[in-house]
Amino acid sequence: MNQHPAIDDVRTVACIGAGTIGGGWAGYFLARGYRVKVWDPAADAGVRLAQLIDAAWPALAELDMLDGADKEAWSVHTDLAEAVDGVDFVQESAPEDLALKRRLFADLDAVCAPGVVIGSSTSGYSMTEMAVDVAGHPERFVVGHPFNPPYLIPLVEVVGGDRTAAAAVAWAADFYTRIGKSVIHMDREVPGFIANRLQEALWREALHMVENGEATVEQIDRSITDGPGLRWPFQGPMLTFHLAGGPGGMGHMLDHFGPSLKSPWTRLTAPELTRELRDAVVAGCEEATGKHTIADLVAERDAGIVALRRLTAGLRAATPVPQP
Structure with a gap:
């Protein structure tokens, strides 16, 4: 070799x-x-x-x-x-x-x-x-x-x-x-890898909501940026639910809320990308961005990521990770 x-x-x-x-x-x-x-x-x-x-x-x-x-x-x-x-x-x-x-x-x-x-x-x-x-x-x-x-x-x-x-x-x-x-x-090949698999599940559910008139593009994005998205830079979805279990952690979370996993809230299959759905999503994005150009949004995104990475790096440096 x-x-x-x-x-x-x-x-x-x-x-x-x-x-x-x-x-x-x-x-x-x-x-x-x-x-x-x-x-x-x-x-x-x-x-x-x-x-x-x-x-x-x-x-x-x-x-x-x-x-x-x-x-x-x-x-x-x-x-x-x-x-x-x-x-x-x-x-x-x-x-x-x-x-x-x-x-x-x-x-x-x-x-x-x-x-x-x-x-x-x-x-x-x-x-x-x-x-x-x-x-x-x-x-x-x-x-x-x-x-x-x-x-x-x-x-x-x-x-x-x-x-x-x-x-x-x-x-x-x-x-x-x-x-x-x-x-x-990664230990093995997984279709879509790890992060894309999680991202795609959220993306499919968002498209279903737009198609069914359940939420607008702006509402969907704000539900993440002002909701769970604020927690994810510090603890991902698994640790977020671990904390939601209180002193009992993930064990309590699964035992208490496990039955709700059977509730028909989410739709894991992708909706058909019809012309109507496509146009609704595009129109929603145009309405949400207003007069901001793609270049404006890229600059805003980059500045936000820089600030967030600095913040999280500082917090990690200030909080020693306990040794096993």
């Missing part, structure tokens, strides 16, 4: 795709002091990437930027072999098209140096199904699933496929951790 580069020796990273996720990764890698080579066949990829990095840079400067980080240390390439030449790690963020990813992974395997680990930002596909056409070194393909925007949200879910070597998964988890990410090293 080919030796992976030492994590401290990683200097150059390739980002495959310059869209919202790939460009966000590029900005983050730049802020962490790496040189970034970006592959994207679109003629305007460089323009779009520059705009994204410009928008992300102020937030990165607030939280995750290393001294001496070079905002201009990137290049865009349309030739895949040129883009990965001399790189120490690859982060793939191509569109969520299974056939496209299968072709791209086979091509990446053919042009990347054998020891280079290739991480995928896929939000739903498993590495087992994406790497079926990789003939040379399937053992170095790993899922490194981020959350948008990847330059600000710390979470990365890391898992391999049935042909991925454990050493590659461990290397990727160590690398993401070293660059400041909060890594979930």
Whole structure:
């Protein structure tokens, strides 16, 4: 098996795709002091990437930027072999098209140096199904699933496929951790991973409520931002319910409220995305945002995440974790 580069020796990273996720990764890698080579066949990829990095840079400067980080240390390439030449790690963020990813992974395997680990930002596909056409070194393909925007949200879910070597998964988890990410090293492949599974359940229920006229887009969003969402940065849904059980904790919660799980409150199946439902959701978002542009909302979101991350980091530092 080919030796992976030492994590401290990683200097150059390739980002495959310059869209919202790939460009966000590029900005983050730049802020962490790496040189970034970006592959994207679109003629305007460089323009779009520059705009994204410009928008992300102020937030990165607030939280995750290393001294001496070079905002201009990137290049865009349309030739895949040129883009990965001399790189120490690859982060793939191509569109969520299974056939496209299968072709791209086979091509990446053919042009990347054998020891280079290739991480995928896929939000739903498993590495087992994406790497079926990789003939040379399937053992170095790993899922490194981020959350948008990847330059600000710390979470990365890391898992391999049935042909991925454990050493590659461990290397990727160590690398993401070293660059400041909060890594979930998953034990096994799960469709949709962990966070997306939970997020999708909430999303489906929200669509049902809009379709049935039970709640507006604004009401749904406020029910989270001014409700349970305020608790989740400190304790996730499981610990939230543990606290809801009072001194008896989760045991009391399950014993007392367990029967309510049979209540027909939620609908886990997705509603049919009809034209009427689509238009209702779009209209609701336009009404909720008013005259604010997407750029305005991104800046507001980023400022909020920066403030919240600072607050939670301070609280964690001030509250020692009890040792078992």
